[in-house]
Amino acid sequence: MAVLSLLRRLSSRCLKLGPGIQPVIVSFSSHSFPRTRIPSNLVDTSGISAMVLYCIYGHSEFRNSYVFASLPKRRWFSSSVAAVLTVPKTSDGMTVDAIVDKRWPILDENECDWRSHAAAIALSVQLIKKRLQWKKMIIRLEHLSVALNKPDLWDDSTYASQVSREHGMLMAKMREVNGFEQELLELIDLIRLAREENDAELESESMRALLKMRRHSKEKELEALLAGENDSCSCYIEVCSDILQKPLVLSILCG
Structure with a gap:
């Protein structure tokens, strides 16, 4: 529940950045958290995607979590x-x-x-x-x-x-x-x-x-x-x- 609350806050923050910016889509299982997937082309398409990653990954609580720690850091x-x-x-x-x-x-x-x-x-x-x-x-x-x-x-x-x-x-x-x-x-x-x-x-x-x-x-x-x-x-x-x-x-x- 704490993670859901965090994602809602981050999504709200994304939506305040400008028109047309969409929150990043995440998915996880309630039985074995965390199981989160970030699209591989998240920052490879447009400035909007970059801003989404900024507001998600820029949040220290989320960045330091196991979710991002498990993602590949190089050669995206x-x-x-x-x-x-x-x-x-x-x-x-x-x-x-x-x-x-x-x-x-x-x-x-x-x-x-x-x-x-x-x-x-x-x-x-x-x-x-x-x-x-x-x-x-x-x-x-x-x-x-x-x-x-x-x-x-x-x-x-x-x-x-x-x-x-x-x-x-x-x-x-x-x-x-x-x-x-x-x-x-x-x-x-x-x-x-x-x-x-x-x-x-x-x-x-x-x-x-x-x-x-x-x-x-x-x-x-x-x-x-x-x-x-x-x-x-x-x-x-x-x-x-x-x-x-x-x-x-x-x-x-x-x-």
């Missing part, structure tokens, strides 16, 4: 970070960078050429990563992961909350880009399969999906450009100078 993020850092590939090992290196001509959107669509999307992915400063994001993610794996992280709950929140936000951004990249490569595999199997319907559906991705990629480029230090800007000027239509973004950003 290894598998998820590795997944984010893995470069997506087609079934034959082709990456987005490899597609760009092939320099397939980029034709008008109305042309039913999957290579043209794929090349345009691949260039967009490269540009998005450049605007997001992808290499710096990887280095920062690795540093944050090291910090999160330290067993004494939650000795300073304020710092731990900041680190886990930033880690979650960074992971979310990188997963979104990787997901877009993976979708492109999967569609390329589908088109190849459709042609091998003479499946006109599958090929047509995959082509439509590629065209939709190509159009959507322009929106993602703009989102990436106006993120971070340019977040307060409302517009930009873009000039396409070469045959690959690779954009050259001028340093004219409207505030």
Whole structure:
């Protein structure tokens, strides 16, 4: 009963932290306490989850209990970070960078050429990563992961909350880009399969999906450009100078 009371107090504390924050779900048996399970991705999704862990784990009575003492203290993020850092590939090992290196001509959107669509999307992915400063994001993610794996992280709950929140936000951004990249490569595999199997319907559906991705990629480029230090800007000027239509973004950003 004492534990139930503690969890209720902690849940109330969580709910006061801000709208949308949900208390962590715990489960235990009345016959053999404690038997508590904390989701493995608790601090690996968003700032909200980080705040939940902060208000639970930051409470000394709960942190020092057998419940948290029995949880793994290290390498909570290894598998998820590795997944984010893995470069997506087609079934034959082709990456987005490899597609760009092939320099397939980029034709008008109305042309039913999957290579043209794929090349345009691949260039967009490269540009998005450049605007997001992808290499710096990887280095920062690795540093944050090291910090999160330290067993004494939650000795300073304020710092731990900041680190886990930033880690979650960074992971979310990188997963979104990787997901877009993976979708492109999967569609390329589908088109190849459709042609091998003479499946006109599958090929047509995959082509439509590629065209939709190509159009959507322009929106993602703009989102990436106006993120971070340019977040307060409302517009930009873009000039396409070469045959690959690779954009050259001028340093004219409207505030």
